[in-house]
Amino acid sequence: MPQPKSFYITTTLPYVNSEPHIGHAMEIVRADAIARHKSALGYEVFFNTGTDEHGLKILEKASSLNELPQTFVDRLVKKYTGLKGLLGLSNDLHFVRTTDPEHISAAQEFWKRCDTRGCIYKKQYKAKYCPGCELEKTDSEIENGHCFLHPNIDLVIIEEENYFFRFSIFTKQLLDLYEKRPDFVLPRFRLNEIQAFVERGLEDFSISRLKSKMSWGIPVPGDPLHVMYVWFDALVSYISTLGWPDDAKSFEKFWQNGTPVQYCGKDNLRQQSAMWQAMLMAAGLPGTHQIIVNGFITGEGGLKMSKSLGNAVDPLDIVKEYGTDALRYYVIREASPFEDSPFSPEQFKEAYNAHLANGLGNLVSRIIKMSETNAVSFDQAVFDKVRQSEEIVGLEARQAAGFETYDLQKAANAVWDLIAATDGIVEERQPFKKIKTEKTAAENDIRELLARLRMIGLMLSAIMPETAATIIDLIEKNKMPASPLFARK
């Protein structure tokens, strides 16, 4: 028997300085759907998510709450581990925290490898410091040589020694990668974007912070005065979760031979498709196979969700009102696979009523009611025949193509096309009426409808696993559900 093929997929690790919003939920649910689909195809799947827990913002947030950073992140991480149940994620989900001891030692080992290969060096780093804010400012926060908040206070240039990563020497290698692998980043326009960015030339970037100024980070090996810059450590989590460097077998199976896929938001393009790839090159490790870049779910006024704007949507609120699978449905089929998508509670409700209550839920009710009342049960032979029909073969192919290209909307559309066509069959053949005059023909119709319903269940299993299981179970028991699958709201 051949070894099962392996597959690796990870989300970006959310930064735990605030609570999860629907954008995080979207990314994790999509990765979960892909993971489930690959599993169903027989792959051995490693599905990873986790939390990014170091850095200045967390340190600041914790100290503003008078908490130790570790206490703070231990508290916040529960919001993220809780997503597993809330979003109906696969049981064998791996969850890595960047404060895990295994991750910390992996990040240090990764640093050492980059260092011994000559890709890390120390240099004077000039920072612009605003005495008014008592903070260092980035160029984007500066206008006319002053920070926005204190236009009358002069910035002070402070110098400190930092470690730098030789990003610039990987320009050619990165461009070669983009050239050779046009599907390395999906969608294509994101590949173009990163390619254009790298073509403009790369600058080495700082990968450490003085511990005396920012203590909440992983110690730099061999230098007690510095901790790692949070991105350097966080990206390593994609392989530390596999047990790298100790577990060579797992690394080989899932990273080297598992076509590792990283899901991320559009704001993470550079870190994942350029910085991390260069870091892997520096450490002498194989690169990522593919990076899938989501758009944003935008809030009120088409703006990016953020706490400061107060337009963040908590997935918990949605799940409480509509259920896990309704949320999964929304982020998979209603939100655009690659572009930004607007969100509003009204819109969610509309989509829920139209496609889950009236569409899927109602179809389940009408078919099961007919089969229960007339005691017609599921027939495997009829199912096999239906599944081989041109219509279903075509729909399954469309769904598979959707999954392959990470266009989950397309994958889900195949199911809703089947739902619509099945509603059409009920209307056209009217077995509920025919049963009085042509019993056998009507019974055959109902068997076919049951087969189609089961097919719908099957095609939903990666997208809405709980609902899929319920549908298959209802067919098995041939009994109307006690309450509607998706009650109208």
Place this chain on the structure above:
RNA sequence: CGCGGGGUAGGGUAACGGUAACCCGUCAGGCUCAUAACCUGAAAAUUGCCGGUUCGAUUCCGGCCCCCGCAACCA
């Protein structure tokens, strides 16, 4: 001239060199198995603006306007 995306019926999206499709909403009809659900049909868009290429442009090219994201610590 920093980079990228977008501007299509009332709202949300799709398509893509050949008379603009889908969902919600609205209106009319049908059906009664079903969650006032389902099916059929209708009204509704000079595809942001200007110019060019073409027999033909929403689609390709150029310019402009507007919105959004990124600009090395927000999925």
